[in-house]
Amino acid sequence: MEGFGSDFSAGGPGNKVDPGTIMEQVKVQIAVANAQELLQKMTDKCFKCIAKPGGTLDKSEQKCIAMCMDRYxxxxxxVSRTYNTRLQRERARM
Structure with a gap:
């Protein structure tokens, strides 16, 4: 089987699966997914800055996009910091 599962060994006789390695791979995949989501949402939200789609952006469009992206x-x-702080508090209670 190719794709996602191809990086992991089956864990059968003689094949040991390192949980730390798997956890790191999952963390990387989550970080990539978060970055893709951030980029997509910024594109959706900040596209309103472009009044006349074309080959170049005028100064006002560039400024609008920069400010929109900064705010986003x-x-x-x-939100990320608040979420992480809450997760840490919840884990500490366990």
Whole structure:
């Protein structure tokens, strides 16, 4: 089987699966998925800045996109930090 499962051994006789390695691979995949989601959402939200789609952006469109992306990144970071803090608090209670 190719794709996602091809990086992992079957764990049969003589094949040991390292849980730490698997966890790191999952973390990397989650980080990539989060980055893709962030880029897609920024594109969706900031596309409104482009009044006349074409080969170039005028100065006002460039400024609008830069400001929109900055605001979106700030909001994303605040939400991410808050979420992570809450997760840490929940784990500490366990």
């Amino acid at each position: 990144m700030d909001a994303w970071n605040i």
